[in-house]
Amino acid sequence: MALHMVADIPGLSLADSLHIAILASILCLLIYWLIRDSQRVRNLSEKHVFIMHCDTGLGNSLAKWLDKRGFCVIAACATEKGGRELRSCSSLSLKTVNLNLADSHSIARAVLFVTRETAGKGLFGLVSDTEGTAPAAPTDWLSIEDFHSVLDVSLLGLIEITLKLLPLLKKAEGRVINLINAKGLMAFAGGVYSLSKCGVEAFSDTLRIEMQHFGVKVCIVEHGFFKAEVVNSDVIQSNLLRLWNRLTPETRDSYGEKYFIEYTKAQRSFVKRLCDSDIKVIKCMEHALTAKYPRTRYGAGWDAKFFWLFLSYAPSCLSDMLLRMMLPTPAASGRSVPGVIINI
Numbered sequence: 001m002a003l004h005m006v007a008d009i010p011g012l013s014l015a016d017s018l019h020i021a022i023l024a025s026i027l028c029l030l031i032y033w034l035i036r037d038s039q040r041v042r043n044l045s046e047k048h049v050f051i052m053h054c055d056t057g058l059g060n061s062l063a064k065w066l067d068k069r070g071f072c073v074i075a076a077c078a079t080e081k082g083g084r085e086l087r088s089c090s091s092l093s094l095k096t097v098n099l100n101l102a103d104s105h106s107i108a109r110a111v112l113f114v115t116r117e118t119a120g121k122g123l124f125g126l127v128s129d130t131e132g133t134a135p136a137a138p139t140d141w142l143s144i145e146d147f148h149s150v151l152d153v154s155l156l157g158l159i160e161i162t163l164k165l166l167p168l169l170k171k172a173e174g175r176v177i178n179l180i181n182a183k184g185l186m187a188f189a190g191g192v193y194s195l196s197k198c199g200v201e202a203f204s205d206t207l208r209i210e211m212q213h214f215g216v217k218v219c220i221v222e223h224g225f226f227k228a229e230v231v232n233s234d235v236i237q238s239n240l241l242r243l244w245n246r247l248t249p250e251t252r253d254s255y256g257e258k259y260f261i262e263y264t265k266a267q268r269s270f271v272k273r274l275c276d277s278d279i280k281v282i283k284c285m286e287h288a289l290t291a292k293y294p295r296t297r298y299g300a301g302w303d304a305k306f307f308w309l310f311l312s313y314a315p316s317c318l319s320d321m322l323l324r325m326m327l328p329t330p331a332a333s334g335r336s337v338p339g340v341i342i343n344i
Contacts, residue, residue, distance in 0.1 A: 057129070073310055125174055244260050
């Protein structure tokens, strides 16, 4: 149609007409996408959203944000103190429930609480954020218990509570939003971290394909480092120190004291230098919940879009070289040139 209309313009060659028709088609598709992307769901005050990990961080910020937008927020907190503090600065419609994703009984109690609160309306939104549970350290610093402790919460616990809430999500034709740190797209700095994040990616993709038949939408928000993590950067050092102190003398000697110091600096520097505004992550999660046609994936933060995503698609030889340059070298490796180029 566009080609026939352009071809009728006098003085234009067939090639020029084809180019103009292609540009016009692209422009029409862009306008259509912008209009479609801007459409929002209505009656937010009647929609229940269940958010995990609301004691601090992104979950806490999102619960407050959506509460102000009028959603019926059910916030899962790990502690009674976290729940009290969140309720004290929110509206009366916001409810809290204790949740330990490593405990099936705790998950069952939380699901029962959500079922009562939704009162037959179903659950419109499930937001899963299990960030911060994985120690970022070399793999041979970790024990099998470390792998269990991370995967039981960040992967298996998330899967268990999602499965148990699927009937409520189907009833409301709701949506599932899973937050994943984009650095988990790269398998480095401790295999357990990437295992959990890649597992959540695969689970989300499978769930999205299967649940579309029931009107349930599944979105992934791949975020980078955000400013709230800078406040918690001391946790990185304390976790690394705990793992370092429990290593055998042989393993410690193979890495060396200098490696531990430089590795700690590199981890803290990643957070400080790559961090972006928290509001970008919040806005992506809000769009995933309020858009009539949410996107499959969201990239929140400049490092998520241009650094970690680039590394995940780059040839392995290139990504390996860049990571070797940014991380220190163990004492027993035989390399004479230090690996760290990022300092604080």
